[in-house]
Structures are given as structure tokens and as C-alpha cells.
Amino acid sequence: MRRRSRNISVFTISALDLFAAALGAFILIVLVLFPYYKMGGTDTSMEELEELVEKRRLVASSTQSEMAQIRAIQAEVRLLDRQYRTTAENMSEVEAKILEVQAQTAAIEIPEPPPIPKPVPQPDPIPNPPRSSGRGVEFSILGVGTSKKDVMIVVDMSGSMRAHTNNVVSALEEILGQMQTDNRFSILGYRGGPSYSVYPPGGQLARASAGEVNGALAFVRRLPGDFGGGTPTQNALVRALNIKPGAIILISDGQPDDGNPGDIVQNITRRNRGRTEIHTVAIGDYTSDPALTMFLQELANNNRGDFVGRAR
Structure with a gap:
């Protein structure tokens, strides 16, 4: 009888031994190092x-x-x-x-400018010529002509008029000398305030009899003694228009100081409505004061009147 041969796998047993030894070593190391963790x-x-x-x-x-x-x-x-x-x-x-x-x-050539002509001197304004008394006017005096029989003379009595005292008195005497017995007249002098000096004393129009004219001449010669103050022309014209004369003759040497001159012309013209002629007379060197001349001219032109200047 033959004996069976046994083959023992050495590799398998050795591997198990190796794993067991490694595991044991790991456990041992862990046990040793655990206290130090x-x-x-x-x-x-x-x-x-x-x-x-x-x-x-x-x-x-x-x-x-x-x-x-x-x-x-x-x-x-x-x-x-x-x-x-x-x-x-x-x-x-x-x-x-x-x-x-x-x-x-720089390359453009600019021609020389033509010479500027010298301004031509303008002549002084020429006052309107006097109206002829042969053209049916009632009287012509100082270059002012009117056919109205009722005349009111309004005279600037401001302080600047003192320089023209003789001129003012002679102008008033000349106006009064033209009065006829069928004329009626009144004189209204005005100055700052406004305040007034009037003839006849009631301020109404008086018949130009010899006695009234003589009284007015005496009043005129005393008038310069009261010159002084400003020029409230607008107030004086309103007062004169309230008397309702046929014509007003305003005599002044300066612009009004109771309003703008242009506004005064409009206000007086609107109030007058063409019923009363307003004639203006500039006293003194009026050609040197264009504003005064313009005011008096416009006032007269807008109210069927004449403007004249009386330098002396």
C-alpha cells in the first residue's frame, strides 16, 4: 500500500505568522504610546x-x-x-x-480807416416867432399870441428866479400893458411847499380895469421879495386849470420838481382836454437847459399853445 504524500503550504503559514506578529507589534506600540497621546x-x-x-x-x-x-x-x-x-x-x-x-x-492787409467827420455844430433852438396881432389874436406879447380874453399868468417863484428878477418883472409888466378893458386876468405865483401868491387876492379872474391893472403892477413889483424854494409846477398848473381860464401863460426858468416832466405833460394834457391854451415862456439862459426847453415845448404843443424864450 502506497503512502500518500502530504504537501504542507509553508507560504500560507508564514503569512499568517507575519500578520499576527505585525498586529501584535501595533497593539504593543499603541499600549506603549497611549499615555503620551x-x-x-x-x-x-x-x-x-x-x-x-x-x-x-x-x-x-x-x-x-x-x-x-x-x-x-x-x-x-x-x-x-x-x-x-x-x-x-x-x-x-x-x-x-x-x-x-x-x-x-498777419498776411491780411487792413486798410486805413476813413477819417471821422467832425460833428456839425447844431444851432441853438430858435423860439417860435410871435404871432401877428393882425391875424385876429387878442394880444401878442413875448412872442405869445392868443385870441382868448380870459388869461391867467402862472409865475415860477423858486429861488433860482432871483437871478432873473428884472427879466421876470419886465415880462409881467409887458403882459399887463397889453390888457384891454374887455380882458379878464389873474396872476398865480408859486414856490416850494407848494405855497402861492395870487392877484387879485381871491385868486379869481378880474376885469382888466385901470385900477386892477395898477394893482397888479404893484403886486408884480413886490413879487421878487418872496422868491425862494422849489418848483412845484404841476400843482400850480392844476390850480390854474381849476379857475378855467381861456389861456394860461407859464413863466419858469427850471424843470418842475413835483414829478417827472414827461408825466406832468401827460397829466396836465389829460386833465385839460384841450379846453385851455397853455403857453410857456422860458426865462434866462434856457438854451443851456435842453430838458427845460423840451418840457415847456411839449407842454405848449400838447395844449394848443406857443413856446418862447426870454433871455433878457
């Missing part, structure tokens, strides 16, 4: 480590943000640099064009 680190050390890691992460994030800002600033600087270069190029082109225009302008 906690000595190698604590929970607190882990927290500190995590905190340090978080700080470094924040620093890294902040650094990235700052780097992004730096990159944005760099981009803006590059943009400004391009804009500056573009502006510089445009300025160079503009300067070149300016130089070209200047060169072209």
Missing part, C-alpha cells in the same frame, strides 16, 4: 491653531482686497495717463491751428 497636544492648542489659521485667512483676504484696490488704482492711473496724452495731442493741434490763423491774419 494627550501630552502631544490639547484642545486649547487646536483652538489656537484654528484661530491662527483664521487670522491668516483674514490677512490673506485683506491682502487680496488691497491688491484689488491697487490694481484698480493702477488701471485708473493708466486711463488718466491716456486721457492726458490725448488732451496734450489735442492742445498741440489747437496751438498749431492758432499759429496758422495768426499767420494768415
Whole structure:
């Protein structure tokens, strides 16, 4: 009988032995090192480590943000640099064009301007000529002619009239000397305030009898003693129009001071409505005062009257 041969696998047994030995060694190492595990680190050390890691992460994030800002600033600087270069190029082109225009302008020949003619001196305004008494007017005096029988004389008594005292008195005497017995007249002197000196005393129109004319002459010669103050011409004309004479003769040497001259002309003309002739006499050197001349001319022209000047 034959004996069976047995083949024992040495490799398999050796591998098991190796694994068992390794496991035993690992268990032994663990048992030896286990007491030292906690000595190698604590929970607190882990927290500190995590905190340090978080700080470094924040620093890294902040650094990235700052780097992004730096990159944005760099981009803006590059943009400004391009804009500056573009502006510089445009300025160079503009300067070149300016130089070209200047060169072209310098080449243009400008003719000499023609001589300016000297202004032709204008003659002084010439007063309207006196109306002829042969043309149906009631009287003609100082260049003023009227067919009205009721005449009111309005006299400026402002302070400036003192320089023309003799002229004023002689003009009034001349007017009174032309009165006829069928005329009626009144004299209204005015000055600042306004205040008035009137003849006859009631201020109404009086028959031009010899006695009334003589009384008026005496009144006229006393009148310069009361000269003074301003020139409220508008108020005096309103008062005169209220008497409703056929004609008013205004004697003055200056512009009114109780309103704008143009407005006064309009106001008096509107109030008068063409019922009363308003004649004006400029006393003194009226040609040197265009505003006075214009006021008196417009007042007379708008109210069917004449304007004259009496220099002396």
C-alpha cells in the first residue's frame, strides 16, 4: 500500500505568522504610546491653531482686497495717463491751428480807416416867432399870441428866479400893458411847499380895469421879495386849470420838481382836454437847459399853445 504524500503550504503559514506578529507589534506600540497621546497636544492648542489659521485667512483676504484696490488704482492711473496724452495731442493741434490763423491774419492787409467827420455844430433852438396881432389874436406879447380874453399868468417863484428878477418883472409888466378893458386876468405865483401868491387876492379872474391893472403892477413889483424854494409846477398848473381860464401863460426858468416832466405833460394834457391854451415862456439862459426847453415845448404843443424864450 502506497503512502500518500502530504504537501504542507509553508507560504500560507508564514503569512499568517507575519500578520499576527505585525498586529501584535501595533497593539504593543499603541499600549506603549497611549499615555503620551494627550501630552502631544490639547484642545486649547487646536483652538489656537484654528484661530491662527483664521487670522491668516483674514490677512490673506485683506491682502487680496488691497491688491484689488491697487490694481484698480493702477488701471485708473493708466486711463488718466491716456486721457492726458490725448488732451496734450489735442492742445498741440489747437496751438498749431492758432499759429496758422495768426499767420494768415498777419498776411491780411487792413486798410486805413476813413477819417471821422467832425460833428456839425447844431444851432441853438430858435423860439417860435410871435404871432401877428393882425391875424385876429387878442394880444401878442413875448412872442405869445392868443385870441382868448380870459388869461391867467402862472409865475415860477423858486429861488433860482432871483437871478432873473428884472427879466421876470419886465415880462409881467409887458403882459399887463397889453390888457384891454374887455380882458379878464389873474396872476398865480408859486414856490416850494407848494405855497402861492395870487392877484387879485381871491385868486379869481378880474376885469382888466385901470385900477386892477395898477394893482397888479404893484403886486408884480413886490413879487421878487418872496422868491425862494422849489418848483412845484404841476400843482400850480392844476390850480390854474381849476379857475378855467381861456389861456394860461407859464413863466419858469427850471424843470418842475413835483414829478417827472414827461408825466406832468401827460397829466396836465389829460386833465385839460384841450379846453385851455397853455403857453410857456422860458426865462434866462434856457438854451443851456435842453430838458427845460423840451418840457415847456411839449407842454405848449400838447395844449394848443406857443413856446418862447426870454433871455433878457
